[in-house]
Every structure is written in C-alpha cells, then in structure tokens.
Amino acid sequence: MGSVPNGRYPVGVTFPVVGMVGGGQLARMTHEAGIPLGIRFKLLSDTPQDSAAQVVSDVVIGDYRDLDTLRDFARGCDVITFDHEHVPTEHLRALEADGIPVRPGPDALVHAQDKGVMRAKLDALGVPCPRHRIVRDPADVAAFAAEGAAAEGDTEGDGFPVVLKTVRGGYDGKGVWVVRSAAEAAEPFRAGVPVLAEEKVPFVRELAANVVRSPHGQAVAYPVVESRQVDGVCDTVIAPAPGLSEGLAGHAQDLALRVARELDVVGHLAVELFETADGRVLVNELAMRPHNSGHWSQDGAVTSQFANHVRAVLDLPLGDPRPRAKWTVMANVLGGDYPDMYAAYLHCMARDPQLKIHMYGKDVKPGRKVGHVNTYGDDLDDVLERARHAAGYLKGTITE
DSSP states (O other): OOBOOGGGSOTTOOOOEEEEEOOSHHHHHHHHHHGGGTOEEEEEESSTTSTGGGTOSEEEEOOTTOHHHHHHHHTTOSEEEESSSOSOHHHHHHHHHTTOOBSSOHHHHHHHHOHHHHHHHHHHHTOOOOOEEEEOSHHHHHHHHHHHHHHTTOSSOOOOOEEEEESSSOBTTBTEEEESSSGGGSGGGGGOSOEEEEEOOOEEEEEEEEEEEOTTSOEEEOOOEEEEEETTEEEEEEESOTTOOHHHHHHHHHHHHHHHHHTTOOEEEEEEEEEETTSOEEEEEEESSOOGGGTTHHHHBSSOHHHHHHHHHTTOOOOOOOBSSSEEEEEEEEOOSOOOGGGGHHHHHHHOTTOEEEEOOOOOOTTOEEEEEEEEESOHHHHHHHHHHHHHHHHTSOOO
16 A cells, blocks of 8 residues: 655645545546635545546555555545445444544445345335335345236236346446346346345336535535436436436426435435336436536536535535536547547547547546546537547447
8 A cells, every 4th residue: 555645735735625535537536526616636646547546646455445554544624425336334333433524424425335225214214116126035125026917907918028137236227137037137246245126117217316425514506407328328318318208307306405415425426216107207227426417517507516416515605516518418438449549539629529538547448437528519419429429439339
C-alpha cells in the first residue's frame, strides 16, 4: 500500500479533503466536479491504473475490504464517500465510531448493498415494488412462481419466468438471471449466497428518478429519465423521459425524495423504476452514489449529479438540477473490436461540434463501459441520432 502525502498543499489552505473509496469512472467524474470548487480529493483505489487513479493526485493503493487500510486512508479526510457500494457495512460503522463522517452512512448504504434488506424496508414504508421473496433452492423458486400464477388467476400456468438476483454484489446485469423453469434456477444457488426471487414485471419501459440530499435535509430532484437497456446494461438515457405524464413524473420524484428521507441518504440516490401499462411505477433498484442514469446532467443540467453529490457530502447548499435544454441524451460507449477510439474523434467532433465526449481512461474490452457521449437540443429524434452515431462510431460499429 502506498500514498502520496498531503504535504504538497499550500500552508493555510483550509478547503476540505473528500475521501473517495473506489477508483472507477464515478470517482473520476466526481473529482472533476470538485476541481472548480477547490475541493481536494484523496482516493482509495485498487490499482494505479484505475480510472480515477489516473487523474487524482493523492492516491492510496489498497483493499477497501481491509479495515486497517480504511482507517489509515481516512486519516486526514474530512468526509468519506464512495464510487461503489461494496465496502463492508461493519467497516463503515467502525469508521463512524472513530469519528469519521461517512456519507451515505452505513445504515443508509446497506439498502443499496443488500437487496433483501432493501425490499424489506421498502415494504415497511409502503413503497410499490415487484412481488418478491428470499428463496432457498430451485423448488422454492417453483413455489414462488406458482404463487404468482395463482394470484393472477392463471390455473394452467406455472408462473414462470421469474427473475433471480444475488442479494449482494450484482450490477450491470451480473448476478441477475431470468429463469423459465425450476431446472434453470440452479445456477444462482451455486455461489452459496442468499437469492432473491422477483416477479418478471411486464413493464412498458424503465425509468430513473435521481435525487440528492444533504445532511441537514435539503433535497433536489432531477427530471425523471428513460433508461434503455441492452443485454442488461444501460445503453441510452433520455432526459426527460419522453411522453411521461406530469403527474407520474411528479409521483416518481416524490417517491425518490421520500425514500432518500426515510433511509437518511446523504448524497446522490438513483431510484430505478419500472413503468407499467396501467400507469404505475415500481421500484426496481437503489444506488447511493452518482449513477449512469444521471450522466446526462454533466452537460444537460444547471448542476450535475457529480457536483451536487460533492456539495451534499460536504453539507453545502445544493445546486439547481433543472435541465439546460429541452432534450439531453446520454449514450454509453462500450468497448468492441476497435481499440483506437481517439482516432474517431476527428470524425465525431467535426460532424457534431456540440457533441460532448467523456472517456474513462480504461482499456477497451468488448462490452466494457469505457465512456459516454452527451447530446442535447430541441428535436428529440435528432438528438437521439447524434448520440447513437457518436457512440457507434467510437465503438467502431458505425464507419461513416
């Protein structure tokens, strides 16, 4: 484990130090948002090659799962926040006992770490969710599916397909299975971890409500967005969600703000939602950090999700979340068989001078998120096409 000392900072500088656990692209972009404010960042990263470790000057290389490493890292930090939810809950409690502000705190963050805990809490709050239950084995999955068929009055169906999720550790489609029979349900149990079964919701589309909350209770809500997935990975985000009624949008924002308040979230909270054909929204997932569904805000909102997350964890007044343009579209840039993305800049920038490219400094690997593009304007079809073309050209799937 190594670190670059804090001694480089000028004598008399009193700006706070934010300790960021995790060296991915979310940490990289959060650090970028803190630069204009003079906020100093200290990073706990797995390797020097991680996305944020390439740009943050004060980097500790170490294992976030080791309590002594976390405690050493926290020295000299005014607050600790995260670019992922994987730090053990008991370690975060130990940091708080040491007097280190942790935001979001362990009592909040556990709801993003453990899907079973999340579902139980949302049930207690009366928050609408898909039908769900912790299951023990494939036979239990079949029983859960049959209960769903019976509830729907389907006397001939078996209730499949069912969605199975590992209670901890899943993301971007990992740790999630759609099973169509008890025989297909064996794989999730091989890891020996608890498994959550959920009904497969026949949703119209996926939405996300992003909010930010500060320690003293100020909160802001971004426009509700539509999130389009490909193979379980976010592909495109449209802000605001096209055709979403004002009433349902307001309901989704209110729901996210209520969850943030009831769970005592500090910082950014993304509430991923299913919109159903009968005009409801159901909570799918929670993320307590800046989120892919909020990347559009870097160029499309008065104050980005990253800037507001920094403000929130430092208990500064929050910034305006309103959009700058009628439409903003974010398209993820995924790795493919074309590793030289820089060579594509000439075409992309010349074709669309308003295009905003955000790359993460990652090695290009098939299917890996290596960056995103933002486009904006008054015509949704045009904005969507510009984003689709730029992301595809950078990946190499579009060549003209």
